[in-house]
Amino acid sequence: MKTVTTDSPTFESNPSERPAVIQTSQLRKVYRTGFWMNQKIPSLKGCSLTVYRGETFGLLGPNGAGKTTLLKLLLGILRPTSGQGLLLGQPLGDRPIKQRIGYLPENAYYYDYLTGWEVLEMAAGLFQIPRSVQRQRIPQLLELVGLPLIAARKKQLRQYSKGMVQRVGMAQALINDPELVFLDEPMSGLDPLGRYQMRQIILSLKAQGKTIFFNSHILSEVEQICDRVAILSQGHLICSGSLDELLGTTDAYHVKGKGGDVEILRQWLTNLQVEADGTWKGELSGEPYDFLAKLRSLGGQIVGMNLSRPSLEEFFLQQISATSGSRE
Numbered sequence: 001m002k003t004v005t006t007d008s009p010t011f012e013s014n015p016s017e018r019p020a021v022i023q024t025s026q027l028r029k030v031y032r033t034g035f036w037m038n039q040k041i042p043s044l045k046g047c048s049l050t051v052y053r054g055e056t057f058g059l060l061g062p063n064g065a066g067k068t069t070l071l072k073l074l075l076g077i078l079r080p081t082s083g084q085g086l087l088l089g090q091p092l093g094d095r096p097i098k099q100r101i102g103y104l105p106e107n108a109y110y111y112d113y114l115t116g117w118e119v120l121e122m123a124a125g126l127f128q129i130p131r132s133v134q135r136q137r138i139p140q141l142l143e144l145v146g147l148p149l150i151a152a153r154k155k156q157l158r159q160y161s162k163g164m165v166q167r168v169g170m171a172q173a174l175i176n177d178p179e180l181v182f183l184d185e186p187m188s189g190l191d192p193l194g195r196y197q198m199r200q201i202i203l204s205l206k207a208q209g210k211t212i213f214f215n216s217h218i219l220s221e222v223e224q225i226c227d228r229v230a231i232l233s234q235g236h237l238i239c240s241g242s243l244d245e246l247l248g249t250t251d252a253y254h255v256k257g258k259g260g261d262v263e264i265l266r267q268w269l270t271n272l273q274v275e276a277d278g279t280w281k282g283e284l285s286g287e288p289y290d291f292l293a294k295l296r297s298l299g300g301q302i303v304g305m306n307l308s309r310p311s312l313e314e315f316f317l318q319q320i321s322a323t324s325g326s327r328e
Ligand SMILES: Nc1ncnc2c1ncn2[C@@H]1O[C@H](COP(=O)(O)OP(=O)(O)OP(=O)(O)O)[C@@H](O)[C@H]1O
Pocket: 031, 032, 033, 041, 042, 043, 061, 062, 063, 064, 065, 066, 067, 068, 069, 070
């Protein structure tokens, strides 16, 4: 296992024009458990990544990959066993930086006898936000997260649906108007409408210029909102990059069909393979509607067609199966 042996961290070079808000270099975490704390559980095994200002960054990985551990190290909730990191230019764990970050924990526990408004007042109190500012900010946040003012004022959390509690959680994560927001599984337990609304909230935060770092298992949502993603597997960061870098930028399609003139088809499709029964498959990189019209004029027809760029879910499964078992 690789460990940092020098005192000076070696962070990735910054190819982006934007400043880095999160940088880690060979971050490792080994948990100690057992009665004598003598059992070691390696969790994060040397994680180096950079997140730039204004990005929406998705951290993906199967259960137990180390996502929450990385998040807690970045937030200063846990201390790394080795390695280094900077958050908004300051070392991990720096207290004043906490004023500038927000955090939505996964399955957070809130006192359920409080109303949503009281939860937000309590969070505001922790940041010593003056009452006059609270009176303006809390209704603004309730509007942003789509929680009716009357429900927030009158109802205790125990009367809220899971989606409403998640909205309160999101509002408390934003109470200090943070520059950098950490969201641990923000879509977890939400129905499709709730997920759509949470996505809209995240997009509006992005539009305000905030940097968003989030963990999620819901890859279709990640694909729709993230600028860049990273995949953790068994404590190792196996890849990171923009969706175009990871999945490819081509608009090519895999096409399967029958009929038509094979010689003419060859002009449009690459890697054409013709079966004995007359069906064929190939790759199309032009405009699909033009191709369909031409094929029809030749008496051919399409049996199936899909984008040759994999979905994030397909890419994720390929990466995980390629690395599972190959690492300790
Ligand atoms: N407090 C702890 N004590 C001992 N081991 C821990 C502790 N927290 C996490 N681990 C172990 O560290 C590894 C990574 O756990 P972590 O919760 O960071 O993964 P995760 O990717 O967030 O998983 P999930 O998607 O299921 O939330 C797992 O093997 C887990 O059992």
